[in-house]
Amino acid sequence: MSELPLARRDQIAGRLSAGQAVIAAALATEFSVSEDAIRRDLRALAAEGRCRRVYGGALPMAGGVIPMAARIGQDRERKLALARTAARSIARGEFLFLDSGSTNLALVERLPDDFDLTIATNGIDIAAAVLHRQDLRLIVIGGSVHAAVGGCVDTDALIQVQRFNIDRCFIGACAVSAQGGISAVDPTDAAFKRTLLSLSRISVAMVTNEKLETRAPHRIASAKSISQITVEHDAPAARLALLRRAGATIATAAPPE
Structure with missing residues (x-):
């Protein structure tokens, strides 16, 4: 059973905040959702300054710190x-x-x-x-x-x-x-x-x-x-x-x- 989108996004954000890279395909399997749903999560997190999108997933912000702004x-x-x-x-x-x-x-x-x-x-x-x-x-x-x-x-x-x-x-x-x-x-x-x-x-x-x-x-x-x-x-x-x-x-x- 898939998690609620906001709860799932919070979990992904937590991993990125801890300095972990994330892979869309692996997250899709873990949360039992489509890769498109994960990509939407990553786009939203990137728009908030929480990660950098890369092919196939996302990386923490450079240096691991999201800018204060x-x-x-x-x-x-x-x-x-x-x-x-x-x-x-x-x-x-x-x-x-x-x-x-x-x-x-x-x-x-x-x-x-x-x-x-x-x-x-x-x-x-x-x-x-x-x-x-x-x-x-x-x-x-x-x-x-x-x-x-x-x-x-x-x-x-x-x-x-x-x-x-x-x-x-x-x-x-x-x-x-x-x-x-x-x-x-x-x-x-x-x-x-x-x-x-x-x-x-x-x-x-x-x-x-x-x-x-x-x-x-x-x-x-x-x-x-x-x-x-x-x-x-x-x-x-x-x-x-x-x-x-x-x-x-x-x-x-x-x-x-």
């Missing part, structure tokens, strides 16, 4: 649902760090009003969004901008962030799994995230379904070392069970509005 418009309502749940734990007067990423960008809209919050970020788009919130104080981490990451993760950025005592860090993750933990595709980005975690009292990762039980080359931290992993309302139960057995603390978001 391509990620901003993807799955907006799903990311807002994650952000709505994650924002509920924020306390008045906290010093927050929003790591560069499209889901953390969605969080800016969900931050509570007039909570005396200070926001530090290395993300260019996040900084611009925070600037439009008159009730938030903004600190921008500078340096050379990594276009795929969408922010600064170089040595200058690392030096600047080490001056902070962070109450709550929202960490970006390229992949999350029970065995591989939280991981990233880019080694410089991973090093920056590890430093962020070491400086943060509380850490939160908001994770869309396609990232669950996938792996990226550079490990950031174990799943149990993150204070809270926020997942979607329909996250696969089997994958969540693996994470919980690995010691992860899971919060499940409500469905998108």
Whole structure:
């Protein structure tokens, strides 16, 4: 019995995000659908910036990282649902760090009003969004901008962030799994995230379904070392069970509005 098209597409996207090449004929057999259906999936994923089409299948984006500009418009309502749940734990007067990423960008809209919050970020788009919130104080981490990451993760950025005592860090993750933990595709980005975690009292990762039980080359931290992993309302139960057995603390978001 074939899977629903969106569920199938999410599974294919997860493999591409983990750096795997995919072959249309093999996917058609696995999912019991026609190669034309798989090619439609791959065309849609390529249009979203998630893969590069090649003859017979698709490859991950160069370097394994989907450019930030391509990620901003993807799955907006799903990311807002994650952000709505994650924002509920924020306390008045906290010093927050929003790591560069499209889901953390969605969080800016969900931050509570007039909570005396200070926001530090290395993300260019996040900084611009925070600037439009008159009730938030903004600190921008500078340096050379990594276009795929969408922010600064170089040595200058690392030096600047080490001056902070962070109450709550929202960490970006390229992949999350029970065995591989939280991981990233880019080694410089991973090093920056590890430093962020070491400086943060509380850490939160908001994770869309396609990232669950996938792996990226550079490990950031174990799943149990993150204070809270926020997942979607329909996250696969089997994958969540693996994470919980690995010691992860899971919060499940409500469905998108």
